[in-house]
Amino acid sequence: MPHPEPLDLVVRGGTVINADWQGAADVLVGDGRVRALVEPGACPPDAIRRAGAAELDATGRLVLPGGVDPHCHVGFTSGEFTSLDDYHQATTAAVFGGTTTIVDFAIPRPGEHPADVVALQRAKAAEGLCDSALHACVVDWDDTVPEQLRAVVADGVVTVKMFTTYRGETMAEEKTILNVMTHLRDLGGMVVVHCEADHIITDVQERRASAGAIGAGHHATTRPELAETASVAEILAIAESVAAPVYFVHQSTPEAVDLVARARSRGVRAFTETVAHHLVLDDSAYAGPHPERFVCCPPLRSSTTVAGLRSRVFHGQVATIGSDHCCYDTAQKESARHDVRAMPNGLPGVETRMPVLFGELVVERGLPLGRFVAMTCANPARLNGLYPRKGVIAPGADADFALWDPAATHEVRATGLHMATDYTPYEGMRLTGRPRTVVVGGRVVVDEGRLTDPEPRGRHLASGPLGPALIC
Incomplete structure (x- = not known):
C-alpha cells in the first residue's frame, strides 16, 4: 500500500x-x-x-467534485406560501443529483432580526444528508445591524442577501445596501443581491393588471428585462463607490452579465450567478397548459435572450450556476395563477441542476468539463468561503x-x-x-x-473570510 x-x-x-x-x-x-x-x-x-x-x-x-449549489431556498416562506421541503428532503434530492453542499438563505420575516434567523436556520443543518451553509439577509438598517453583521460573520456566515424588489416584505433601500456593503467589506464578507428595479416592475404590473393581462400566462411581460439591468447598474455603482465586493444572483439577461463583466474590467469585485432554468428554458413555457409552474423571478426570457445568456457562459463571464431551488407544488401555484403578484415565485431544481446542465451544456453544446466543474462546484465554494474544503477533489x-x-x-x-x-x-x-x-x-x-445511507449527518459549514483577493 x-x-x-x-x-x-x-x-x-x-x-x-x-x-x-x-x-x-x-x-x-x-x-x-x-x-x-x-x-x-x-x-x-x-x-x-x-x-x-x-x-x-x-x-x-x-x-x-460534489456539486455546490449556491442558491437554495429550503422551507422558504414568502407572503402566504411556504415551500414544501425541509433539510432532509432537500438534501436527499440534492445528493441524487450529484450535489453534496447547499447554500440556503436565512431571510427574516417582518419583526425578525437577521442574526436570530441565522441561528434558527443553522440548527436545521443536522437534518441533512449533506452539508449546508447560509446566506444571511438584511431588510432594514438600524443601529443594531452592525453588531448583528459582526455576529453572523463570527458564526461563519459571510454573505448577506438583499433584494431591490418585493417592497414591504424583503426589499432593502439603496442606503441600507450601501451600509451593509461597507460593513461587510471590512468584515471580509460580501453582499448578494437580487436585482430587479421595484418601481419599474410595480408600474408595469399595474398597467398589465388594468389590461387584464396579469395571470401566469403573461408573467414574462410583467417583469421586464430593463428592470433587471437598471437595478444591476445601480448596485454596481454603489459597490464601486465603496470598493466592496458584490455577487448578483440569478442574472437572466446578457445585458446584466455584460454590466458585471465591464465592472470587473475596471477592478470591481463583481460576480455573476445564473441559474439552470434561465439557460435551458424560455418564455414559450408561459404559452403552455401550465404556465403557473414556470413562474419565477426573474421570469423565463425569450429564446434570443436565453441564447445570449448561454454565450456569456461559454465566454467565461459567468462565475456560478445555481438552481434557485424553491419547492412549491402545482396546487400552490394554481391557487393564484390569475395574478402573478400573489403567486409563489420559484421552481424546484436542486436535484436537476447538474444533470440538466451536463446534458444541455456539456453534451449538447460542448462546454468543457473543467468549466462545468468550475461553475457548479469550485466557484460556488470559493465565493462562499468554502474552498478548498468543498468544490475540488484534492x-x-x-x-x-x-x-x-x-x-x-x-x-x-x-x-x-x-x-x-x-x-x-x-x-x-x-x-x-x-x-x-x-x-x-x-x-x-x-x-x-x-x-444506500439515509442517516442524516449534515453539518453547518462555517465560511471563511472572502478577503480582498477574491477571484474565480
Missing part, C-alpha cells in the same frame, strides 16, 4: 475532473477526507483488501464527489425525482450523462438510483 495513512475508501479506475486539472487517478479517502490522488493501479486490489478499505470501481466514469478536501456515467441517457420525470413536489419544469427532457454513485464525507449515500 503506497499510502501510510489509514484508508476507508479507494475509488479506482476513473477520470478525475477538477476545474483546473483532469486526468486518470485513483482517489484515496480516509476519515471523511481525500488523502491523496495516485496513479491508476498504485493501490492494487489485494492491498486495498488488506487495509480494510472499501473499493469503488469507477472504470468508464468521470469522478467529479488532498485535505472533504471526500464529497460523484461518479458520473457520461453516456447514460435518461428522461426527466417528476415521478422519478426526490424533491417534495409533484412537478419539474424539465418534464420529458431527454438528457445524456448522470451521476451513478454519490459519496458524501467518504460514505456512499447513493448508488445506482438507491439511497
